[in-house]
Every structure is written in C-alpha cells, then in structure tokens.
Amino acid sequence: MANNRGKKYDAIVIGAGHNGLTNAAFLAKAGLDVLVLEKNEYIGGATVSRELHEGWKYSNCSYVCSLFRPEIYQALDLGRHGLEVIPLQGSTTFMQNGDYFGSYHQPTVRRREIARHSKRDADAAIRFDADLMKWCRLIRGFLLRTPPNPASLKPRDAWEFAYLVKQFYGLSESQIYEFIRFFTMSIAEYLEEYFESDVILAHFSGGSIIGTGLGVYSPGTAYVLLHHAMGDVDGNIGSWGFSRGGMGAIAKSIAASFSSFGGEIRTAAEVRQIRVAGRRAVGVVLVSGEEIDASVVVSNLDAKRTFLGVMDPKDLPEDLLHRAENFKIRGSSGKVNIALDGLPNMTALPQGSPLTRGHMHFTDTLERLERGYDDWKDNRWSADPYVDALIPSQFDPTLAPPGKHMMSVFVQYCPYDVEGGWSDEKRDAFGATVIDQIAQYSPDFKSMILHTEVRTPLELENEVGLTEGNIFQGELTLDQLMFNRPFPGYAQYRGPVKNMYLCSSSTHPGGGVMGAPGANSAREILKDLRRLNTVPADFGDD
C-alpha cells in the first residue's frame, strides 16, 4: 500500500460522531489542518439519520436532543449550517387500568394532571423541581470545563479544584448533605421522598435507567436522571428537542461548519492503529494499510476501543491497560424504528390530545421497571420493557411521506450477551416484544406497520462502534464521572503518549448528544499547541 507521505496533517480525529466532528471543527477554526476519519460510509456515528425504508428517514441511534451545548451551537454557527432543534411536547405513561399520566408541556395543565393522580404529588412536584434544579445548576457549570486532577499540585489544577470546591460549597450545609445523598441514591428511593402515586414514581424514574445497566432501585441512578435533566432547549432546562431532519442533522451541521473552516472528512476509512514513535503519536494506519501522518491524533472512540483496539498495548502503561479492561461499558438498550401507514390511535388519550407529540411510555410502576432490569441481569431482554416511543414525523415533515409517520422506540433493557447468543430470530423476537407492548395500548398499531428496523446492543456495537452497544460510551456512575472519567489520571483528555488525545463520550462530561467532550478536548489540544482557543466558555446560569 502506498503511504500518504505527501501530506502531514496538523490533526487527525478518529470517528465522525458528533464529538469527533465538534473537536475537529474547533481545531480547524483555530487554523489547524484537520482530517476526520470515519469507518462507515456515512458520518454521524450514533448521531445519524438515514433512509432505511424508502421515503422514511430513521434516526436509528440517538433520537432526541437536549444536552447539546448551546455555546457550541453558537460558536460553530450551526444554525446557519442547517441545524434546527424543535422542543418536544410533554410525555405520557400509559397505565394498565386504561388511564394514563400526561406530563404536559403546558405547566398549568401539567400540574392539574399530577393532581388528578395525587393532589399531594402536585405540590410535591414544586419541591422536587426546585431540588433537581439545584443539582442541575451545579453540574451544568462543569460541562464545558476540564475536570481538575484532585491529586495534582500544579497551579492550574489547584485552581480548577478550588473552583469545584467553591461551586460545591456555594451550597448551604444542608444542601451539601443532600447533594452527596443525591449522587449515591437510587432513583426509586429519591423519588419516594417526594411522591406517593405509583404512576408518577414510574414516570419520573424513566430517565434514570435510559442507557444504563442499572435498575430503578440501584444506587447511583438518581444521578442518571440529572444527566437527562440537565440539558435545555433555549434555556428551558430539562426540556428535550428534536432536530429537524433527524439527529443526523446535528452531525451534518457540525460537519458543514468543520468544512467551512477547511476541514476534511474521509468516510470508509477505518483506522487500524494509532502509530506511536518515541512515545509520541505520529499518525494512523488504516485497515487498508494506508498510513497518514499527523502532529496530533485524537480518538473519538470509546475508552475500551481506543486503548484495547487502535493502540498497541506495548505503547501503553500497564495500569492503563488494566483500567481499560475494567471500564464499565455495558450494553443495555435496544432500538426499534418503525415506518407507519398513519398515526396510531392511542385508545386512552382523548381525541386531540397533545400528548401524542411527546414521549410515550408503557410501564406504570417501579416494580415493573425493576422486573425489566431483572431480566437483563439474567441475559434476557425485558419481557415487559421500559420504552421511550416518539412519533417525530408529526412535527418534522422531512421524516416520512405526508400522512405517514415514523416512530422511534428506545428500549430498556436489552442485553449485549443474550442467553445463547444473538440470532436474527432472537432479534425479531425482541422487536416483537416491544411492538406487542405498544399494541396493547393501540389496537390499530400493528396494522399500520410498514417496515421495522430492530437494533440490539450488538447492532449498535457493530455499526456505530460503541463497545457492547453502550450509548454513553461508559456507564455514568460516580466511579466513572468527572475526574474519574474514563479513568483517574486520564480525565483531562490527554492520552498516555504525547500528542494523543481523547474526545469521546468516554470522557467528561459523558454520554448524550452534548458535544462537550469534543469541545473540552479541543480546548486542551489548542492549549498544548499554544494556539488560539476557539472553544467557548460556559454561558453560565447566574
């Protein structure tokens, strides 16, 4: 194979997911000559939308957007590069008794709906919202910052750590206790300190298990709720949006921004290894055998894939290999994407209900959610899964032909190592479990299905490259957050060899279509290269 010796890039970014593209765009904006390499024939990673059934566009991995940092949106001019994020409208949990709980987007109606199930819970929701906002406000301040190294005595680290401590102690004494409890509690126990109604407990706990190999009674799940609540759409913290044209529009707009700064993207260019010479990264070699030189190599692959996949173990310190092997990155989620001949009738909802335009769930008790987790622990998909179903074609005409609809169904739990291994039959049976559950609440649902795409963690791993299909590129537990993400000593985006960096969701602040890991990493790279920083600071909540 011919070596591409004619050209040496300032930086190569491995993986054209949204974090890789964000990282590349900020480097290119600073004037660097940047190449993004993508193994697939299309860009986006898990932030992707493709026509997988004629006339229908599926966002077949990530499906909603809230965490994406507005600072990045603004700095990369994504609005002019085609991005539009439309706020979603509420969410519903359908109940086995034929009723439902609707968390309407209209606050007065939402309050009255909570009161319809429990007057007390309607008032408790005020306390709950304020308490959650306390933790949101705190954590949001850390999203666009590099985590400090708490063990370091370097002046900058000391300063960053002081900032962290100051934020922490900006709380009152009782708030500090509550905060520590919050980070270590299960979502069920946390919510039970506020609410009494079964359906409200189940509804509010859903966000805590999405993407994690943990159940509603597992310690640490309260934080996952925060991870899903800390984003915002136009300043409305906790609200979720849908990008017009599907999630792929986010990757496309970042790619367009990147290109406008002169960046280059090569698809179908899978990296086999990061080349290291003299403890420095010097470029990559592709699966095709082609070698490309670069002064800096950035991996947007997850931590396991980076250190155990595209790096030579001989280039790595022993403790790092050990940490990478033990990194918690368990697949627990599946996805079913459905082309519909029309809008299914949800029997429980009155005619004209706005709730069809929001998230739909069908598990109405904490116990059912925990049972779903039990199945996963036994290497089975949940017989009665927690699903997050959405029909975004109701407000995005680009997703399906007029009158037809596209339904995205996220499913928790689905194991990576299913009993006896995955087969096509098992995958279809998993899809049928999900469709059967929805059909119980919508008699005409099945008859409207024109096409179905079922994705288990195995497909997510094979297609996107997420190890075990973990959507966060690593569990969001305290031992893998902040300065522990992905591992202690490697939380500042720098790799074990010089000129090698990390920018994936395996790094702080973690998974979700946030862009923050990519941006934070770019800031560190530019600092090391003594280039102008192009990465914006946090807008700040105060």
Added chain:
Amino acid sequence: MVEKDHFRQVLQHSPFHDRIEEHNLIKNWMSWNGYQTARVLDTLSAEYFAIRSGCSVMDLTPMEKYRITGPDSLAFLNRLVARDLSKLKPNRVTYVVWCNDDGKVLDDGTIFHLGDAGYRLCSQHHQLDWLLISSQGFDVEIAEETHEVAALAVQGPTSCAVLRAAGIDGLDQLKPFGIQYTQLLGFEVMVSRTGYTGDLGYEVWTEPRHAVDLWDAIFATKHRGLYDVRVIGLDALEMVRIEAGFIMPGDDFITAETAVRADHDRSPFELGVGWTVNLDKPYFTGKGALIKEKSSAIKRRLVKLVVEGNKPPVDSFLYDAMKGKRIGTIKSQTWSPILKANLAMADIDYINGKAPREIWAEIYYQKELTWHATWARTTVSEKPFWSHPRKSATPPGPY
C-alpha cells in the same frame, strides 16, 4: 373530579367567571393559581380608585385554601406557624408566616378559626405537601378546599354600606379580623373583616352554587343607583397592597421551597414580619434557627422605600450613595395615586444590623422609546405607606 381532557381548557373558571367576563371589557386575563383572572378589566386608575374611594369587588376563589380539622388542629397549626395561635378565638382571623427548619419563610397567609368547623388556612402558594409532611404525629385532617369555597373581596370605604344594602346584616359590630355568619337570600354566607388592601373591607365566603346569587346581590346595589361598585383586577390590587405595606411571597422574596440558590431564601426577620414570630411559645418549625438568627445582627431586610420624584424605579439597583456601592434591588413598586409618590419593596444589605444611612435608586426610564438614566434618593418607611382610620373604625362609617 378533574376530567381526562382537562388539557382543552388551560385556565380554570371560578364560579364567578361568567359575571366577571361581562365586566371584563378589555379581556386582559392572566393566571392566578391556575384560574383565569383579570389583570385589568377597564382602566387601572378606575379600579384603583374604586378600592380607595368607593367599593371594589374581586374574586378570591383562586386563593389557595385548606381546611384543618381534628382534635390536634390547634397544636398542629401552632407547631406549623411562627405566631402564637393559642389566643386565637373562634370567629377570629390572624396573619401568619411559616418557615422550614432553617427558619426560612415558606409562605404567608391567614388562619381563620371556624369554631367547631376547624380552621381554614389561606396561602399564596401550594402548601398541601408541606402541611402533610408537618402534620405527622398530629391527629388532624387536612383537605385542600380551594375550589369548594367561593369568595369575594369587597373592599373600600363604602364596602360596609354596600354589603348592608345587599342584604348582609350585622356588620356594624364586626371588628377587624372578625368573622360572622349570616343568611342572604336563604343561603349562608360567612363574612370576615379581612383583606389585602389596607382599607375598610370584607371577604365574603359561600358555597360555589350560591356564588352568582351573592355576586348579583352585591351588584344590585349599583343597579339600584345606591353605590358605585366596580370589579377590579390583580393590577389594582398590586398597587394598594404595596401602599398598605403587605408583602407578596414569590414577588418580594423567593419562597424557601422554590429557592434554588443558597442564601436566596429569607427569614421572617429579613422580611420585616418578625412581629409575627413568637419565640416564647413552645417549639414550632424553624424556631431554633430563628433564635440563633436573632442573636446576631441582621444581614439584610426587605424594606418599604419611598422613592423621590416620579420616575418608576422598576427593577432598579440600589446604592449606598449616588454612584456608590450596590446594596440591593427593588422587588416590587407602584406609583401611589393617593400619596403622589413612588413606593417600593426592596431587598437591602444591612450594615452592622442597620439600614444604610442613604439609599439611592438608579432608575432607567423611557420617553418616546428613548431611554434615560437618573438617580433618586429613597427613604425607608417602617410603617405602612398609607393607612386610614376607617380601616378599623367599628362601626364603620357609610363612606
């Protein structure tokens, strides 16, 4: 019972809604506690002067109401609020604030001693969750009754005369904060001499099914040519409550339950309602923190400020001198037509437990879309800005 399709009508209607809608000429509605409530119905100044010079009527139904019954009702309420309720007699009302364990104010309101029927607590914000949390260990029943009780505030110098002409007897001897029951057109009404205007006035309570008859009886006095009676909106109420020096939780301060940022919540002392705190009574929620707070110099206060000149100090920063150090902000303010002065509620940093010697407001105002900045000296008023002997005269005069 709330129907499943309640989403079709966002704001709820009170039993008086159809009548109010007839009077609401400009359809300027807003939400008060989820009820469709008029902000202004005709013109603000007419509504303001109805309160101060004639008779005003306002729908009180949206006000949050709770009924507390059971053998431990008094013990529970006395544990809940900072004021000593042990001397509250049947058919009397008192103003209270209640705090969390940190001694920070959760809300304020009034407690009505309804004799054998227990107590009614009226609050500005939703309190059911807190009441139930606080009631553990007490043998009490707590029920939210906001929508089960229709109420009108009838306020102004001719309010007593209007109610008498409407057929409500026996108001002569009803003292401020007193309650009496009477029959009107064959149904029972409860009248309390209470209000949020600082003027002579009453609140009239009945079952929702009698709401329209009550309304019509009051407005009949106008149709008969006896008195002018005018429906008022929340904007006029805002003017008179500031004149009377009443605080508004949520506007003048963040309630402790909704405060997100540390040090944004406030104690009764910091709100200038320390006079309702009785540290000598048995334990109540927040007592320990309030005793501790009282032992050191107060750090800040919500104060009543008279702002010189006529430029409205909306959201103004406050300073210890003209162009001096910033010491606080205006929380709410109004032009007082009766005093011809700008009045405001302001949150101020105290120095060594005292208000700064001088307080200046930096005011931004516009004329024909051109903005100007000016400075105005302010003066702290420890008393209500405005008060009138007719407020407490018993029997009240005819006007």
